Amino acid sequence: MKMRARNYVxxxxxxxxxxxxxxxxxxxYISGFVFRLAWRALLHDWTKFSSAETQGFVKTISQLxxxxxxxxxxxxxxxxxxxxxxxxxxxxxHHPEHFEDGVAGMTLLDVVEMYFDWKAAxxxxxxxxxxxxxxxxxxxxxxxxxxARILMNTVEERS
Numbered sequence: 001m002k003m004r005a006r007n008y009v010x011x012x013x014x015x016x017x018x019x020x021x022x023x024x025x026x027x028x029y030i031s032g033f034v035f036r037l038a039w040r041a042l043l044h045d046w047t048k049f050s051s052a053e054t055q056g057f058v059k060t061i062s063q064l065x066x067x068x069x070x071x072x073x074x075x076x077x078x079x080x081x082x083x084x085x086x087x088x089x090x091x092x093x094h095h096p097e098h099f100e101d102g103v104a105g106m107t108l109l110d111v112v113e114m115y116f117d118w119k120a121a122x123x124x125x126x127x128x129x130x131x132x133x134x135x136x137x138x139x140x141x142x143x144x145x146x147x148a149r150i151l152m153n154t155v156e157e158r159s
Contacts, residue, residue, distance in 0.1 A: 033109070040094070040113050047091045056084025068127055070136040096141045103141055115151055130155050 047053055060077045067074040078085065089097035094113035099105030106114070118137065122128030131152065138148040 036109055037112060040109060041116075044094070044113065044117070045088075045092065047088055050087070052087040053084040056081045065124055065126070067125065069121070069125055069133055070140075103143055103147060111147075115154060 048057065060080055064074070064077050067077065085097075089095045092098060093106070093110045094117050096102040096106065096114070103111070103114075118133050119130050122130050122133055134148060134151045134155070137143065143151075
């Protein structure tokens with residue numbers, strides 16, 4: 001009987017120590033991720049302050065705000081912005097266009113920043129709608145059903 005009690009206490013201590021150690025590592029990893037994400041937020045779209053991008057956006061910004069994301073009119077304006085956008089995509093990892101294989105080449109950090117970029121971009125359009133944007137971008141970037149659902153679930157979570 002004593003042996004069982006001693007064994008139980010020993011195993012309980014191992015279990016608790018293992019759980020606390022595991023939790024500490026999770027805290028360390030999540031904290032590192034959060035720090036890198038905060039850094040990304042600070043530097044987000046920094047290239048838009050460069051002359052390579054400013055010149056194009058200055059010409060189209062007032063018209064872009066009046067269009068519906070994904071519409072023919074919106075697409076025409078993007079065509080006018082092509083040089084600025086190519087520069088932007090080349091330097092900003094949160095855009096699928098940055099990678100040869102699109103979203104599949106992105107990291108989790110890239111995808112999180114992309115999601116919030118899309119969410120913020122909706123505020124620039126009078127009829128902006130994140131769910132509709134995700135639906136449009138699912139086709140545009142050939143997002144898998146799983147990735148699209150994760151993004152939609154995140155909208156529902158009100159993040």
